[in-house]
Amino acid sequence: MMDVRRLQILRAVVRSGSVxxxxxxxxxxxSAVSQQIAALEKETGTALLERVGRGxxxxxxxxxxSEHAELVARQLDLAQTALADLLAGRxxxxxxxxxxxxxxxxxxxxVAHVRREHPGVRVExxxxxxxxxxxxxxDGHADAVLVVGEERCEGVRVTPLLDDPYVVVLPPDHPxxxxxxxxxASLTDEPWIGSEWPGPCLDAQLTAFAAAGLRPDFVVDSEDYTTAQGFVAAGLGIALIPRLGLGTPRPDITVRPLTGPPPTRRICVGIREGARTTPALRTLLHALGRAAEPRREP
Incomplete structure (x- = not known):
């Protein structure tokens, strides 16, 4: 492979007409220019310059x-510009x-904040x-992932964003x-509407039930917060739902906080351990923190 620096030296000699x-x-x-040209001629196996008078x-x-060196120089300029744009978050x-x-x-x-700050960055x-x-x-397929719980994964740094408390969702005529x-603990013998997939969210509920001395009777398994609210509104049972999962509560249900420290699910963001954070990723992490701030429990 030819040395790019030597190609650029050849280009300078050809353009100026003299070493x-x-x-x-x-x-x-x-002397250094002559040595580099001689080395390039050795690499290519052919003469590249010939003397004419003093030039x-x-x-x-x-x-x-020399013509190809010109193309290489243009490509290097484009590469440097593209790299500068990438490093600057453009x-x-x-x-x-x-x-x-x-x-x-x-x-x-x-993400809306990222797009305002870095309009040239494509967000997937x-x-x-x-x-x-x-x-x-x-595995490098994503730059950031939001997860529930502080599960450990080699090569990934997990940072908590907020604790999302569960509230109890009741029919309006419930005592x-x-x-x-x-x-x-007062909700003994109540029929419960399941709202969680197996995993850390369901684990948070089951831990709270165990601490309250309850063995919940799940009469409906919905695995969906909106569907669970519908079953509650129909009077089929009550449910625990995290605040973020409530969205805009239905008008035909009643939402109440729990007495004492409520069960919570911890929402975290994971990024690659030791990876260089780009400007867009730094903006995202900062914006996620700002979005979580008003929803954090005192």
């Missing part, structure tokens, strides 16, 4: 390589994975894999609907 003028333009000594002129091979790609209930309240405002948004959400970041707060 001395090229050395002056490049801030080299004439030099390119051979046919020298003209050919271009690039930002891949984000998230789970559904974090989308509207955390991801949407954060996809739902995270349910079983192994951090793998996308670990506890008139209370300011509801003691979970």
């Amino acid at each position: 001395t003028a090229a050395a002056r333009a490049l801030d080299y000594t004439p 030099v002129r390119p051979t046919e091979a020298g003209v050919l390589l 271009t690039g790609r930002l891949a984000v994975r998230y789970f559904a209930t974090a989308g509207a309240h955390l991801v949407a405002p954060a 948004l996809k739902l995270a894999d349910v079983t192994h959400p951090l793998a996308a970041v670990r 506890a609907a008139g209370l300011d707060t509801v003691d979970l």
